[in-house]
Amino acid sequence: xxxxxxxxxxxxxxxxxxxxxxxxxxxxxxxxxxxxxxxxxxxxxxxxxxxxxxxxxxxxxxxxxxxxxxxxxxxxxxxxxxxxxxxxxxxxxxxxxxxxxxxxxxxxxxxxxxxxxxxxxxxxxxxxxxxxxxxxxxxxxxxxxxxxxxxxxxxxxxxxxxxxxxxxxxxxxxxxxxxxxxxxxxxxxxxxxxxxxxxxxxxxxxxxxxxxxxxxxxxxxxxxxxxxxxxxxxxxxxxxxxxxxxxxxxxxxxxxxxxxxxxxxxxxxxxxxxxxxxxxxxxxxxxxxxxxxxxxxxxxxxxxxxxxxxxxxxxxxxxxxxxxxxxxxxxxxxxxxxxxxxxxxxxxxxxxxxxxxxxxxxxxxxxxxxxxxxxxxxxxxxxxxxxxxxxxxxxxxxxxxxxxxxxxxxxxxxxxxxxxxxxxxxxxxxxxx
Numbered sequence: 001x002x003x004x005x006x007x008x009x010x011x012x013x014x015x016x017x018x019x020x021x022x023x024x025x026x027x028x029x030x031x032x033x034x035x036x037x038x039x040x041x042x043x044x045x046x047x048x049x050x051x052x053x054x055x056x057x058x059x060x061x062x063x064x065x066x067x068x069x070x071x072x073x074x075x076x077x078x079x080x081x082x083x084x085x086x087x088x089x090x091x092x093x094x095x096x097x098x099x100x101x102x103x104x105x106x107x108x109x110x111x112x113x114x115x116x117x118x119x120x121x122x123x124x125x126x127x128x129x130x131x132x133x134x135x136x137x138x139x140x141x142x143x144x145x146x147x148x149x150x151x152x153x154x155x156x157x158x159x160x161x162x163x164x165x166x167x168x169x170x171x172x173x174x175x176x177x178x179x180x181x182x183x184x185x186x187x188x189x190x191x192x193x194x195x196x197x198x199x200x201x202x203x204x205x206x207x208x209x210x211x212x213x214x215x216x217x218x219x220x221x222x223x224x225x226x227x228x229x230x231x232x233x234x235x236x237x238x239x240x241x242x243x244x245x246x247x248x249x250x251x252x253x254x255x256x257x258x259x260x261x262x263x264x265x266x267x268x269x270x271x272x273x274x275x276x277x278x279x280x281x282x283x284x285x286x287x288x289x290x291x292x293x294x295x296x297x298x299x300x301x302x303x304x305x306x307x308x309x310x311x312x313x314x315x316x317x318x319x320x321x322x323x324x325x326x327x328x329x330x331x332x333x334x335x336x337x338x339x340x341x342x343x344x345x346x347x348x349x350x351x352x353x354x355x356x357x358x359x360x361x362x363x364x365x366x367x368x369x370x371x372x373x374x375x376x377x378x379x380x381x382x383x384x385x386x387x388x389x390x391x392x393x394x395x396x397x398x399x400x401x402x403x404x405x406x407x408x409x410x411x412x413x414x415x416x417x418x419x420x421x422x423x424x425x426x427x428x429x430x431x432x433x
Contacts, residue, residue, distance in 0.1 A: 006034050009043035013061055014051025016230065017198055018084055018107075020140075020149040022049045025083065025113045027139035032114045036141070040071060043078070045117060050084035052164055054332040061086060065098055072100050079103070079120050083110060085168040089336070092125050107169050108154070111136050134173035146383045146414050147194040148187050152180050152214065156200035158233060160260075161271045162300065162331065162339040165200055172200075174207040177214050181221065188223030193414050194381060197229040203236040212244040219248040225416060226381060226398070227251045231258060235273045237282050246289050253290055254324075254400040257283070258298035262317030263310035266303050269342070276317065283321055294324040294399035301358055302331045302351030305344035311354050318361050324369055324399065326362045330355050363426060370401070370424035378403065378429070382415045395419075403429045 008029050012022040025047060026036055040046045046068060051057040065082075072078050079102045082094055088106035095101055102120035105113060108130035116126045130136075133154050142148055155170040156163075184195055195218070205211040218227055227250045234257055245251045257279075261267050264275040286293055299314060318326070330351040333340035346354075380395030380403050392404045393411055405411060405419060419431040 006044045007037045007042060008034050008045040008047065009037050009040045010047045010049060011040070011064060012049045013057055014049075014053065014084065016149055016196065017151075017200070018049050018051055020151060020198060021084065021107055021110055022047075023140045023142050023149070024138045025049070025110050026141035028111065028113050030141050031139050040068060045079045045081065046071075047081045047083055047113075050082060050086035052085040052089050052168065052334065054329060055334070056332065058086060065101070069098070069100050079117060081105060081113070081117060081120065083107070083113070085164065088168040089164065095125065108133050111138050129170050131173070133170075134175045137179070144383075145190075146192060146381070147196065148192045149198055150180065150183055150187075150195050151175065151199070152197045152202060152229075153199040153205050157204070158201060158273070159271060161269060161342075162303065162334065162337055164334040164337055167336050169200065172204060172206075174205050176207050177209045177217065180214065181217055184218055184221055184224060188221055191223075191414065193224065193416075194226040194228065194383070195224060197227070199229075199231070201231065201233045201236060202229045203232045203238070203241055210240075212238070212241045215241075215244050215248060215251060219250045224250060228254065228400070230256050232256065233273075234258070234279050234282055237286075239285065242286055242289050245293075252398045252400065253293045254296070254398065255286065255293060256296045256298075259317065259321070260298055260300050261303060261306070261310065262314035263306070266306055266310050266314075269305065270300075270303065270339070276313070280317075280321065292399070294401070295321070296325045296327070296400070297321075297323050299326050299328040299358055300331050301328060301355035302346040304331070304339055304342035304346065306331075306346055306354075311357075315357060315361055318358065318365065322365055322369070323362065324401075325366050326358075328355055328358045328362070367424075367426045370426065370429060372424075373401075373421045373429060374424045375421065377418050377420050379416060379418050380405070382411060382413050382417060384413065397429075401429055402427070403431060405431055 010022045012018055037043050050061045068080060081103045082101055083105045084107055087104045094104050103116050105116050105126045109126045112126050153174040155172045156166045157172045159166050203211045259279055260270055262276055378397045380397055382393050382395045384394045386392035386394050386404055391407055393407055395403050395405060421429050422432050423430040
């Protein structure tokens with residue numbers, strides 16, 4: 001008699017890297033006759049794919065973990081796995097803190113998720129390093145059918161003083177270019193139109209090709225219409241890369257280039273390896289060579305020893321650089337990083353006040369930039385249905401701005417469409433057809 005098919009549920013926290021790791025774990029489980037379900041209540045296995053880059057993300061996970069404890073009391077046979085950066089960071093300590101967790105698996109070992117679950121009754125911990133992760137091919141189960149995430153490298157060598165990633169994801173390892181190209185060709189054959197290349201620092205990719213050479217090769221793949229990539233470290237943004245972005249028709253005119261602070265003193269303490277002046281020069285070069293480029297960034301408010309003057313420099317940098325959008329956060333001390341041990345930790349209230357001031361400035365800049373698009377024609381790729389209004393499609397411009405489009409019989413997902421922007425909001429653009 002055939003065993004009943006096991007069901008799994010994955011809750012994903014954090015960045016696109018984690019989203020793609022979840023797609024890989026799902027692919028592995030599907031290939032071993034598991035079936036995905038949409039809620040933990042219906043599952044035989046619950047996997048938390050966690051993020052520890054900020055304290056808030058960690059607290060959110062532990063809150064969810066507390067809730068799942070009650071479910072396990074009702075379903076003693078339920079297996080609970082913790083994957084991702086928190087799993088790597090805490091390891092066996094996590095099992096002691098939450099004895100109802102059956103197994104822990106780090107991000108470098110997700111290819112072992114099936115075997116780890118098979119031995120979960122022994123409280124398995126799989127969170128060591130993996131020197132061959134870039135060579136490990138894994139099946140991927142994507143819920144999207146237009147845009148796909150593709151890892152080109154793993155790990156990070158930068159050791160920014162505030163960042164836990166090198167400790168949880170290991171040293172940089174780049175995939176062979178042919179492996180990446182084969183994966184993207186396969187995606188094109190399945191009808192995907194856009195790929196986003198992933199790495200903690202994609203422009204330090206170094207295999208048989210460098211990153212600009214890899215981009216040029218991907219640009220030649222038939223069927224792919226758009227290429228994006230995240231994230232880039234400013235210290236590795238070369239003129240060669242900018243030239244390839246300019247000359248490759250499929251590479252979108254958008255770059256996420258984390259600044260983190262407008263103070264060179266703070267950047268040095270962050271171990272970012274560039275000054276504000278160097279960053280400014282690279283943005284000038286980008287806009288000179290690619291005039292229509294949209295640039296987004298990350299900002300940390302209240303880093304240790306950040307003075308009012310340092311904060312003022314950051315606010316001034318937002319005005320000077322005029323980003324299309326930012327991701328801004330209060331400094332969050334992470335255990336194991338040097339910034340957590342620094343003298344001069346900024347008071348939480350001050351961090352929150354500085355963050356709000358940063359957001360207020362950027363909100364005005366973003367709204368003004370979007371307003372300038374009213375009355376312009378933009379090319380968008382239709383990629384989904386609006387979550388709040390099923391009568392609208394959503395699409396993105398090449399500069400990564402979201403546009404909503406009324407549904408009609410001539411529009412479908414995967415279509416490239418030129419639309420006239422009739423209304424611009426702070427976080428989205430609208431059109432009427």
